Amino acid sequence: MKKLFAFTISLAISFCFLILASPAEAGTRFGGGIHYLRTLGDIKDAPEFDENAVGFMGSVLFTHTMFRLEGAIEVIPDFGASEKTMFEPQAYAMIGQFIYGGVGIGIGYLDDSWQSNPFYALRAGVDFFVGGLDLDVFASYRFQKANDLEHLGSDDLDSITFGVLIRFGTR
Numbered sequence: 001m002k003k004l005f006a007f008t009i010s011l012a013i014s015f016c017f018l019i020l021a022s023p024a025e026a027g028t029r030f031g032g033g034i035h036y037l038r039t040l041g042d043i044k045d046a047p048e049f050d051e052n053a054v055g056f057m058g059s060v061l062f063t064h065t066m067f068r069l070e071g072a073i074e075v076i077p078d079f080g081a082s083e084k085t086m087f088e089p090q091a092y093a094m095i096g097q098f099i100y101g102g103v104g105i106g107i108g109y110l111d112d113s114w115q116s117n118p119f120y121a122l123r124a125g126v127d128f129f130v131g132g133l134d135l136d137v138f139a140s141y142r143f144q145k146a147n148d149l150e151h152l153g154s155d156d157l158d159s160i161t162f163g164v165l166i167r168f169g170t171r
Contacts, residue, residue: 029061029134031167035074037142039159053079055088059165061134068094068102079110086110092123099126104140119144119157134167 039051055076062069070092079086087109094102104121107114125138144157 026062026064027170029063029167029169030059031061031134031165031169032056032058033136033163033165035161035163037076037159037161039157055086057163057165059167061136061167061169063097066095066097068092068096068100070094070104074106084110088119090119090121092121094123097127098129100124117145121161132168132170134165134169136163136165136167138163138165 033056035055035057037053037055039053053076055074057072057074059070059072072090072092074088074090076086076088078084088106089109090104090106092102092104094100096102101122101124104123105118106121107118109115119142121140121142123138123140125136128135128137140161140163142157142159142161144159
């Protein structure tokens with residue numbers, strides 16, 4: 001819980017610095033979208049585990065010149081065919097405007113508890129901005145351990161993801 005609190009405070013401080021940036025070079029955008037996740041780990045002992053998942057995301061993006069900070073919450077209904085909903089708060093630091101890339105971190109909340117290990121992600125995407133509408137198409141690779149899901153027979157939950165977000169705001 002202390003790690004999550006420290007992570008949340010760090011993220012809030014980072015967002016405050018971006019909000020104070022020059023209005024001509026900074027922007028804030030809010031939106032949502034859909035996210036597909038495919039688990040690549042070798043899961044042998046749980047044939048009922050569904051390696052494909054679709055989640056819904058809410059996102060806030062802060063931009064300043066070539067830098068981007070994003071905070072998001074993802075909701076994945078029926079995670080792994082478990083009939084349980086997973087919530088994943090996540091944050092990304094990225095570089096670029098139209099074409100961008102960066103790193104991120106997030107953690108899952110499933111079955112009334114936080115996972116013991118966060119996931120780390122590499123993300124790349126293309127961000128189309130027309131007027132006040134922003135279409136963000138991206139892919140990411142997540143590095144994740146499955147310590148909390150021992151019944152899977154594998155501790156590897158690495159996954160590749162694809163997402164589309166639509167945001168509204170200023171640039």
